[in-house]
Amino acid sequence: MHLFEVFITNESAREQLFSAEALEMTGAQIFNAEEAELVGFEGIPEDATGRMRVFVACAPSHEHLITSRLESNGAVEAFRLHRL
Numbered sequence: 154m155h156l157f158e159v160f161i162t163n164e165s166a167r168e169q170l171f172s173a174e175a176l177e178m179t180g181a182q183i184f185n186a187e188e189a190e191l192v193g194f195e196g197i198p199e200d201a202t203g204r205m206r207v208f209v210a211c212a213p214s215h216e217h218l219i220t221s222r223l224e225s226n227g228a229v230e231a232f233r234l235h236r237l
Contacts, residue, residue, distance in 0.1 A: 154210060154211075154212070154213070154237045155210070155211050155212070155213055155215075155216050155219075155234060155235070155236055155237065156189075156194060156208055156209070156210050156234075156235045156237055157208065157209040157210075157211070157219060157220075157223065157232050157233070157234055157235070158206060158208055158232060158233045158234075158235060159206060159207050159208065159209055159223060159229055159232040160200070160204045160205065160206045160229070160230040160231045160232065161205050161206060161207060161228055161229060161230065162205075162227075162228050162229070162230055163205065163228070164205065166205075166207075166228035166229070167183060167185075167207050169226070169228045170183060170207070170209070170222070170223070170226060170228065170229070171183075171222055175218070175222060178218075179211055179212070179215040179218060179219065180211065180212065180215075181209050181210065181211040181215065181219060182209070182210045182211075183207055183208070183209050184207065184208045184209075184210065185207055185208070186199075186206070186208070189208045189210075194208065194210075204230065209223075213236070216234070220234070
């Protein structure tokens with residue numbers, strides 16, 4: 154499992170990260186910090202700078218597709234990949 158920590162520009166950016174088709178194709182799931190902890194991603198530290206963020210979980214086989222979508226999305230300030 155891969156977990157992308159995605160820093161977004163605003164609250165509505167979560168809905169703009171991926172098309173429905175991309176989510177269906179990859180099976181990726183998007184969570185806020187509380188939702189991520191509820192599904193088992195425990196111990197997620199707070200962002201020291203207080204930036205808005207969401208988490209995107211996906212299979213390792215979809216890492217490159219998710220990365221390219223995040224890199225080209227104007228609603229994404231930055232992201233980090235956590236390989237679990």
